Amino acid sequence: MRINWFPGHMNKARKEIAEAMDEIDMVIEVLDARLPMSSQNPMIKDLRNATPVLKLLNKQDLADPVHTQEWVDYFNQQEHVQAISIDAGNKKLIAKIPDIAKKMAPIRIRNDRPVRVMIMGIPNVGKSTMINALVGRRIAKVGNEPAVTKRQARYTLANGLILSDTPGMLWPKIEDHDSGFRLATSGAIRDTALEYQTVALYAAEFMLKKYPQRMLERYKLQALPSTDLEMLKIIGSKRGGLRAGGKIDLHKASEVMIHDIRSGKLGLITYETVAEWQIKFEEAKQQLIDAQIEREAEQSEQNLIDAERSQRDAQRQAYKTQNAIDDEQREREENEKKANAFDSNNRGDQ
Ligand SMILES: Nc1nc2c(ncn2[C@@H]2O[C@H](COP(=O)(O)OP(=O)(O)OP(=O)(O)O)[C@@H](O)[C@H]2O)c(=O)[nH]1
Ligand SMILES: [Mg+2]
DSSP states (O other): OOOOOOOHHHHHHHHHHHHHGGGOSEEEEEEETTSTTTTOOHHHHHHHTTSOEEEEEEOGGGSOHHHHHHHHHHHHTSTTEEEEEOOTTOHHHHTTHHHHHHHTOHHHHHTTOOEEEEEEESTTSSHHHHHHHHHTSOOSOOOSSSOOOOSOEEEEOTTSEEEEEOOOOOOSOOOOHHHHHHHHHHTOSOGGGSOHHHHHHHHHHHHHHHOHHHHHHHTTOSSOOSSHHHHHHHHHHHTTOBOGGGOBOHHHHHHHHHHHHHHTTTOOOOSOOHHHHHHHHHHHHHHHHHHHHHHHHHHHHHHHHHHHHHHHHHHHHHHHHHHHHHHHHHHHHHHHHHHHHHHHHHHHHO
16 A cells, blocks of 8 residues: 655645754654554654654553563664653653753753754654643644644743644655554554555454454454454444445444554554564565675676686687797798798809
């Protein structure tokens, strides 16, 4: 499935962020704890360069805590990066953020200047909710759909932080197939920009594989269906998707199941783990190595062909040279012979 949702306001946001970046001391990148790798926008890495970043794995209340901790540890190993997991409703965790931010911009604190923080992340991940929690009142507009914030807004906090809220950004081409589906399932992409049933089929397959017991319990099944389509049909028939003539409304079934996943009705769900991504990275690395080996093998084969050709050329050249020497030799001998014959003739004449 191709996901192509890069509305004009996101492109504008990218330009504005790039312009404002010089005046920023640190970035807070809000990620979705259920899909920490897929919810990283590669454009953000390019935009922030070496500016330190605090990665907040938000919505931890919806994710498997064991995997969330693995992700936090993973990000904490990276350069210029710190990571913690939060949920925007958890005041105690939110209260830690200003101190962490200040420690990541020590020069500003030493000079008694406020730390300028830019909050970035994909749509609907909880950036504005987090700002409201930091400020302690509802100043940023929040909504349970992507693209609520449309332009940058700046808030000065009493505790020495200046926060810039930015519109959620996706990137023009989401290359990774699984990441596209995970983003779609999580609610980061406007539903109208999606092939809803395709997303639901992917999500059903994932749930049947990773959390089969929960599917049995939630949809009161005797046994697991054999296909993802079958699963959707069952949900449709049980949850208001049965139409006249026994036809099942698959769109309705898709809505029910995706809503159940997003809202936590199917339990705490982590869509991707560090281990899975490490395998993926290893495979990608191996593919690069294989391609390199293949290129080198082709090159050495070509070198061999070239070497053989120059050897043949050299042999041909040596042969020619030998022939020329032989011809010269022969000519010299004949000339000598002629000269001798001439001499003896002359001598005979005398
Ligand atoms: N369960 C849960 N929901 C959250 C959390 N943080 C935010 N939300 C919900 O997620 C939805 C999106 O929140 P916003 O703060 O508007 O997200 P945003 O990142 O500013 O979104 P855009 O402005 O559209 O880019 C809202 O319904 C929030 O209530 C969280 O930690 N846990
Ligand atoms: Mg917002």
